[in-house]
Amino acid sequence: MDTYFTEYENLEVHELMLKDRPRQEAYCNAILKNKDLFKDKVVLDVGAGTGILSAFCAKAGARLVYAVEASNLATKVALDLFDENNLTGIVKVIHSKIEEFALPANAEKVDIIVSEWMGFYLLHEGMLDSVLFARDHFLKPDGLIFPSECTIYVAPCSVPALFDYWQNIDGVSMERFASKLRLQKSTRPEITYLKPADLLHEGIVFHWMSLLDVDAKELDEISFKEVVSTQVAGKHQGFCIWFDVRFPCEEEPVTLSTSPLAPKTHWKQCVVVLPKENCEVLEENSPVAFQILMKRSASGARKYNLEVELLDPNVEEHPVPCSCHMTKCILTKAHLISMDTS
Known part of the structure; x- marks a missing residue:
């Protein structure tokens, strides 16, 4: 078996x-x-x-x-x-x-x-394929699926357990050890608990799907590119990924969240850690441009490769309105506000 x-x-x-x-x-x-x-x-x-x-x-x-x-x-x-x-x-x-x-x-x-069926960062283990198989073969046309919707979120974050912790271990600096540790961990995302204060943004939707109509082939590769403005100042050391699932309830909506802002679950959060040379101390409202790719592994359908690429916020198109501190976004936002009040 x-x-x-x-x-x-x-x-x-x-x-x-x-x-x-x-x-x-x-x-x-x-x-x-x-x-x-x-x-x-x-x-x-x-x-x-x-x-x-x-x-x-x-x-x-x-x-x-x-x-x-x-x-x-x-x-x-x-x-x-x-x-x-x-x-x-x-x-x-x-x-x-x-x-x-x-x-x-x-x-x-x-x-x-x-x-x-949910795994780390939602899709790890590939069990959703089996649920969709069951939907296509055994569910009535007007049937329900529990849960019925799911959303993946991503946010720039700090990762103090892999960076800051090693600056002073009982009076001894171990930053070179920490560098080797991060290198060892760089082959796979870190599954860990982040604190709410570690997030530099509350999170944006990376991917959403309804289990009633998503096609299994759509799960092979999911990509996303965005520019987000940090909501707090902090050290940008990685990207945090988590998910929510929602149930088709008639009375009160029921959502299961794995966010750092929600009660802890066994799924924790998934963190893609940046190399130290790409880490920056960012001010509030700093733009972070990135592209993220979640692709099913060629070595096994139950595994995914996660790739994150930092992009140049001066080149990439920003959302409108954008809250970052770049001049063009400040002017655009001010113009939109003036139009709303006129």
Whole structure:
């Protein structure tokens, strides 16, 4: 079996996810506070894992839940969970990859798909492909997907844990060690927690998609180019990437956020660290021009390569209006304000 699935047989991986309160509360609230959406419906749980999302759906009133799980958790853990909670009459465990799953003969397509498929910076692990496969093959035309929308954000940031921390270790400078450490880490993005104060901007939308209509081919490569103005002064040492997902709730909107401004989750944040020679101390309203590319790796569909290129803000086109301190943007903004007040 694919090592991706066998790695998920480690119960400590699921312990980490189940103890992630923002994750748990988002799914629990989105499902159990919207029982009208689930009552008497047929649900497909893609990558059911321990089965807790399937249990939520059953408790919300679903008539039937297909809990599809490719790893051995399907038989070793999920079956026990449904038996322990008296849900075996509602939830059917299928030990299978979703791509090899088939609905029973003459069965209607499902009303709702639920899945917790998100990886670091949203797309790592490539599980969204499986959700979209399930959508295309098993979901009714007017069906729902939980979550239904997702947004990736990016912001220039400081990374004090890789830079400032090493300036003074109990009276000893270790900046050369820090330089070697950053070089060692430069082959992959840093997955870490940033503090709100580490952000130089609140974040701009890098990519948005609706799971109801996005095509899997669109996930192969995502690029974005922008000029943002810093909202606070600080050391520009990298770019922070995080994501939000939103659920199709009728009453209160439910959003699960992995932002540094939100409660901590096990996804943390993804940081692309700049070489020291590209780091600058920036004033408030300084323009940062960059291009970012998220491309599926040739070595494996579940991995992505992240590339960030710093651009010249004097050459790149700025958004209108732009809050940076460059003269042309100050004049443009003043002109727009005068037009609004005239």
